Amino acid sequence: MANPLLYNTLSREKEPVTEQRVGLYVCGVTPYDTTHLGHAFTYVAFDALVRYLRFLGREVTYVRNVTDIDDDILLRAHSRGMGWKELGDREFGKFLANMEQLNNLPPEVEPRATEHVPEIVGIVEGLIEKDLAYERGGNVYFEVRKDAGFGNLCRLAYDAQLEVANERGNFPGDSHKRDPLDFVLWQARKEGEPSWPSPWGAGRPGWHIECSAMSMKYLGESFALHGGGEDLVFPHHSAEIAQSESYSGKRFVRCWMHTAMVYCGEDKMSKSLGNMIFIADLLKICSSDAVRLYLLSHHYRQIWNYERRELAPMRTLARALARALGECGEGTEGDIARWGTRFLAAMSDDLDTPLAITEMRKLAESDDVSARRAARTLGERVLGLTFEV
Numbered sequence: 001m002a003n004p005l006l007y008n009t010l011s012r013e014k015e016p017v018t019e020q021r022v023g024l025y026v027c028g029v030t031p032y033d034t035t036h037l038g039h040a041f042t043y044v045a046f047d048a049l050v051r052y053l054r055f056l057g058r059e060v061t062y063v064r065n066v067t068d069i070d071d072d073i074l075l076r077a078h079s080r081g082m083g084w085k086e087l088g089d090r091e092f093g094k095f096l097a098n099m100e101q102l103n104n105l106p107p108e109v110e111p112r113a114t115e116h117v118p119e120i121v122g123i124v125e126g127l128i129e130k131d132l133a134y135e136r137g138g139n140v141y142f143e144v145r146k147d148a149g150f151g152n153l154c155r156l157a158y159d160a161q162l163e164v165a166n167e168r169g170n171f172p173g174d175s176h177k178r179d180p181l182d183f184v185l186w187q188a189r190k191e192g193e194p195s196w197p198s199p200w201g202a203g204r205p206g207w208h209i210e211c212s213a214m215s216m217k218y219l220g221e222s223f224a225l226h227g228g229g230e231d232l233v234f235p236h237h238s239a240e241i242a243q244s245e246s247y248s249g250k251r252f253v254r255c256w257m258h259t260a261m262v263y264c265g266e267d268k269m270s271k272s273l274g275n276m277i278f279i280a281d282l283l284k285i286c287s288s289d290a291v292r293l294y295l296l297s298h299h300y301r302q303i304w305n306y307e308r309r310e311l312a313p314m315r316t317l318a319r320a321l322a323r324a325l326g327e328c329g330e331g332t333e334g335d336i337a338r339w340g341t342r343f344l345a346a347m348s349d350d351l352d353t354p355l356a357i358t359e360m361r362k363l364a365e366s367d368d369v370s371a372r373r374a375a376r377t378l379g380e381r382v383l384g385l386t387f388e389v
Contacts, residue, residue: 004056004348006049006225007301009233009256010153014350017255021059023223024050025215025253027232028110030067031091032076035098036276037295037306038262042229044292044384045259045300045351047104049227052347052382062107063218065211066092069114069204071169074193084194098279102288103384109218113210117196120205120213123247124185124198132246136176138188138201144181147242153256154234165235169207183239185209208239212247215240221248230258260298263305277306286311289385290318296353296383317361319389321379324364324372326387331370331377339363339374347382356383 003016026046029039043064053060068088077084099106113120124140127133133142144150151161162181166172172180184206189195195202205213215226221244228237237256244252264275282291294314298304331340343363346355360383363375379385 002348004052005350006255006257007350008254009258015255017053017058017224019058019224022053022061022225023219024060024062024225024227025211025219025223026062026064026107026226027211027228027236028064028066029092029095030070030072031088031095032070032073033276034091034095035279037264037279037282038229038276039095040098040102040279040291041262041295041298041300042227042259043099043104044102044295045353046227046257047102047384048296048347048353048382049257049351050105051384052351055381061109061219062105063109063111063215064107065214066110066112067207067210068092068112069194070207094280098283101283102279102292103386105384111214111218113205113214114196116210116213116217117198117205119217120209121186121198123209123213123216123243126247127185127243130246133185133243134178135186135200138203139174139176139184140186140200141177141182142185142239142243142246143178144183144242145179147246149245150242151234151238153238153241156234161234161238168231168235170235183208183235185243208236209243211236212240212244212252216244216248221252222250223253225255225257226253227257227259230260233258257300259300260303263303265305282311286315287318287388289322289387290314292384293317293357297357299354300351318385321361321364321375321385322387322389325376325379326389328369328372328376331373331375335370335374336377339366339368339371340378343375343378343382353383 003018005014005016008015050060050062073084073088077087124133127142128135132146133140156164162172165181186198186200187203187206189202195204241252264277294311343356343359346352346359360375360379363371366372376387379387
């Protein structure tokens with residue numbers, strides 16, 4: 001089978017996945033309020049990608065981090081009168097339970113930021129030695145003006161970059177900065193916050209540097225695929241590229257994948273707006289297959305809006321597939337070769353799961369048992385369905 005195509009945010013083109021050994025890093029949750037539909041859409045999409053690549057015989061190492069120290073965690077923990085680690089562990093436990101309920105495969109590695117401070121400090125030291133970062137007041141900043149390619153991923157002009165960064169946690173008025181867009185690699189300790197030792201004094205890592213350190217530790221300084229929600233294109237992933245490539249001198253990631261935003265009403269589903277639909281609530285009224293079908297019926301790059309009325313057809317479809325395929329047995333290689341061409345062609349074209357579901361449904365309705373066996377195997381191994389009533 002030809003190499004599958006995936007859309008690369010950096011090149012704005014579909015590019016073939018040629019690697020036999022595929023390193024995949026996906027930005028994970030900041031565990032203070034999980035798991036909403038937007039989270040699930042991203043992680044079910046990447047679960048389908050992992051399953052599909054493995055179906056093709058690729059060796060995939062899947063790494064998904066946990067941002068277990070963050071301003072939002074500290075604020076939420078304080079408002080609830082509990083410890084930041086207690087809150088993070090509790091919410092991460094919910095997240096893992098939801099992922100298992102959705103039949104998502106666990107990553108090979110699920111690193112926590114707080115367990116990789118030495119690696120983070122090492123990269124920051126390397127950037128300072130190269131005169132690409134500077135320390136002031138116990139904080140360390142990456143100097144964006146020294147990276148000629150900064151922002152290539154987002155293709156935004158400087159003013160637009162600054163506007164987006166300010167909306168997503170940047171503090172342009174920080175008097176220690178040489179440029180308002182310079183981003184924090186290490187932040188000095190504040191009263192009442194957890195901290196770790198560093199050459200610049202006690203403090204904690206900046207958000208962006210955590211992912212560079214964890215991805216490079218487990219996948220190397222260059223790897224195939226990096227993913228996350230499209231709201232991470234800037235500043236998070238743009239900063240990752242800048243600091244990682246400046247540190248290593250190598251191309252950081254070959255292909256950048258981003259899932260579209262999920263809306264609820266007129267606004268993006270987000271914690272700050274409080275308009276979230278939680279997976280735990282959906283699983284009370286839908287089977288895991290129905291939820292997966294609902295999520296995968298949207299292309300991963302397609303912005304969409306949550307509509308409760310759209311759940312009923314997915315419940316009906318999940319039951320129909322379970323009746324048709326639940327007892328038909330596994331498909332053979334011959335079954336797949338005969339019946340699976342269109343399904344696999346859809347997946348090969350930038351992970352077109354909506355079309356793949358349509359093709360699987362056609363096979364499930366066939367009078368030929370070998371077609372149904374092919375549908376069951378493809379649904380299980382690639383789309384992660386259980387076909388349980």
